[in-house]
Amino acid sequence: PHNLTMSVTGAGMLWVGWFGFNAGSALAANGDAGMAMLVTHISAAAGSLAWMMMEWVKYGKPSVLGIVTGMVAGLGTITPASGFVGPGGALIIGFSAGIICYYATQAIKQRFKIDDSLDVFPVHGVGGMLGTFYAGIFASDALGVFSGQGYNEGMNMASQLQVQVIGIAATFIYTAIVTLVLLKLVDKLLVLRIDDEGETRGLDLTEHDERGYDL
Known part of the structure; x- marks a missing residue:
């Protein structure tokens, strides 16, 4: 980010x-909302904490940006489960989210060379799944101590996990197809990717002819 102070301020608002x-999804001021x-x-x-720990181990020091990104990973990962799990489960979910999303971010950028500047897929996508x-x-x-709200009648962990995996697969396929269609449509009607010169100069200048800072 060009301004880390603004990033941290925005992260606090996001948190x-x-x-x-999540709590508002209960549509009531009750125990379910409080637990969420x-x-x-x-x-x-x-x-x-988990993301900070991973950076500390790899680079010898943590970063504020890493802490913020780990926070978003924890938020994105708990969201599908927030109405069903308890505090103990949330602790494991958040901690593992920081670690797994950290490695996913490294893989996307370094191994697959994908320019995901906001780490949307490795944090929100991987975290959501x-x-x-x-x-x-x-x-x-x-x-x-890691218990949650319990399953619906007739369900157990195995059958519930089957439902969850089907949901993940269906969502992944749907979003992949719709995203591809929308990207192709945008590419035909407008411009999906700017040229190298535009990337170097920055979109503030090439698209809006203005500067964020006049230094």
Whole structure:
């Protein structure tokens, strides 16, 4: 980011705003909303710490941007499970999200050379799939301190995980197809990718003819 202070400020707003996103889904001020808010907070904090730890191990020092990204990973991963898991499950979900999304980000950028400047897929995409899968595990009410709300009648962990995997696969296929169609449509009607000179100068100048900073 060009301004880390603004990134941290926005991250703080996002963290608080996410409470309304998850807890508000209960459509009531009750225990379900309170639990959703609590597990959201725990997962975000655990994701931040996990990402910070990974950077500390690899680079010898953590970064504020890494902590912010880990927070978003924790938030994105807990969202599919926030109405069904408990605090213990949220701790594991958030911590593993920070680690797995960190490695996913490294793979996208370094191995596959994909220019995902906001880490949308490795953080939100991978995190969302991970959280959807975890919901099938930590919703169980037979995990002791890691227990959740329990399954619907007639369901167990195996059958619930089957439902979760089908949901992940269906969502992945649908979004991949729709995204491809939309990208092709934009490429035909407008310009999907600018030229090398435009990338070097920056879109502020090439598209809007203005500067964010006049130094």
